[in-house]
Amino acid sequence: TTAPLRVAVSGAAGQIAYSLLFRLAKGDVFGSGQPIHLSLLEITPALPALRGVVMELEDCAFPLLNGISVSDDPAVAFRDIDAAFLVGSRPRGKGMERRDLLSANAAIFKAQGRALNEQAKRTAKVLVVGNPANTNAWIAIRHAPDLPHDAITSMIRLDHNRAQAQLAAKAGVDVTAVERLAVWGNHSPTMFADWQHAVVQGRPLPDLIGDHAWYRDTLIPTVAQRGTAIIEARGLSSAASAANAAIDHMRDWVQGSGDRWVSMGLASEGDYGLPQGLVCGVPALCRDGRIERVRGLELDAFARRMLDRTVAELMEERAAVADL
Ligand code: NAX
Numbered sequence: 001t002t003a004p005l006r007v008a009v010s011g012a013a014g015q016i017a018y019s020l021l022f023r024l025a026k027g028d029v030f031g032s033g034q035p036i037h038l039s040l041l042e043i044t045p046a047l048p049a050l051r052g053v054v055m056e057l058e059d060c061a062f063p064l065l066n067g068i069s070v071s072d073d074p075a076v077a078f079r080d081i082d083a084a085f086l087v088g089s090r091p092r093g094k095g096m097e098r099r100d101l102l103s104a105n106a107a108i109f110k111a112q113g114r115a116l117n118e119q120a121k122r123t124a125k126v127l128v129v130g131n132p133a134n135t136n137a138w139i140a141i142r143h144a145p146d147l148p149h150d151a152i153t154s155m156i157r158l159d160h161n162r163a164q165a166q167l168a169a170k171a172g173v174d175v176t177a178v179e180r181l182a183v184w185g186n187h188s189p190t191m192f193a194d195w196q197h198a199v200v201q202g203r204p205l206p207d208l209i210g211d212h213a214w215y216r217d218t219l220i221p222t223v224a225q226r227g228t229a230i231i232e233a234r235g236l237s238s239a240a241s242a243a244n245a246a247i248d249h250m251r252d253w254v255q256g257s258g259d260r261w262v263s264m265g266l267a268s269e270g271d272y273g274l275p276q277g278l279v280c281g282v283p284a285l286c287r288d289g290r291i292e293r294v295r296g297l298e299l300d301a302f303a304r305r306m307l308d309r310t311v312a313e314l315m316e317e318r319a320a321v322a323d324l
Contacts, residue, residue, distance in 0.1 A: 015237070185309075
């Protein structure tokens with residue numbers, strides 16, 4: 001029998017977790033032969049609600065769900081974990097300035113980074129979903145110096161999946177036919193969905209679609225504003241699609257992406273002139289549990305401008321929390 005993996009999920013009583021937990025327990029990330037233990041983290045006032053989620057998980061009688069534990073202490077929740085989904089973060093309250101939001105989250109991710117540093121397995125894979133995801137990941141990395149490089153990543157996969165679906169529909173092909181798509185930058189409306197290198201069966205996607213005005217004036221803003229459109233329609237922010245993107249990100253990291261490019265928020269190693277250490281959405285491949293950056297792509301003037309814009313925003317966020 002296979003030993004269970006310990007998987008931590010923070011924000012476990014929230015919307016995204018309500019979809020994510022059930023798919024994890026079903027085997028969507030680690031595979032249908034791999035049992036898991038779920039280690040759930042919440043803030044104290046949310047523990048009663050989390051109790052209800054735990055009851056529902058129990059009621060699914062998932063064959064792969066070996067056990068569930070609950071805590072409001074990251075040092076307990078992250079003990080010996082193999083993977084973590086950091087979904088919980090401080091939402092923007094009434095009258096809260098962006099700066100206050102950044103610093104409230106910096107405090108959370110500083111504590112969680114430290115707890116990971118002290119408690120997680122050295123092989124742990126960590127995905128930050130909670131916003132501002134890139135900057136939260138940057139903070140956690142800073143406070144987890146003993147974890148290997150690339151142990152902590154942030155999620156840009158939802159933007160990647162959104163762009164992939166829109167491009168495939170426009171080209172009239174299956175979603176899986178669109179390859180070499182890259183989503184760069186911050187998980188925010190400045191993110192840049194880049195079709196320049198994308199291909200369908202070896203054919204450049206920009207040629208196949210042809211309509212460059214559509215790409216700039218419709219595709220890019222549609223993807224950037226998709227989160228807002230969902231809030232307007234549903235009255236709640238995207239949850240099932242966000243959980244799905246988190247599943248995709250971690251599954252590809254754990255099981256490999258093959259030859260498919262994926263987009264991940266990674267600490268920069270200086271490629272493309274990105275400031276060292278800045279956590280930025282970039283194209284990557286995953287092999288044998290490791291992340292390989294796609295390097296050396298030519299960026300045209302438009303792409304350069306779009307990348308510079310989103311990087312400027314990330315640097316601003318970083319500057320706002322750097323002294324914490
Ligand atoms: P919810 O407000 O439904 O749930 C968040 C949960 O986190 C709450 O239950 C809350 O009690 C908990 N929490 C807050 N602080 C915590 C802490 N310090 N430790 C542990 N748990 C804590 O939000 P939900 O819709 O689930 O979204 C979660 C986060 O994902 C938000 O920050 C949201 O902005 C972010 N998103 C990120 C996306 C991405 O692509 N990176 C896309 C989807 C989503 O918008």
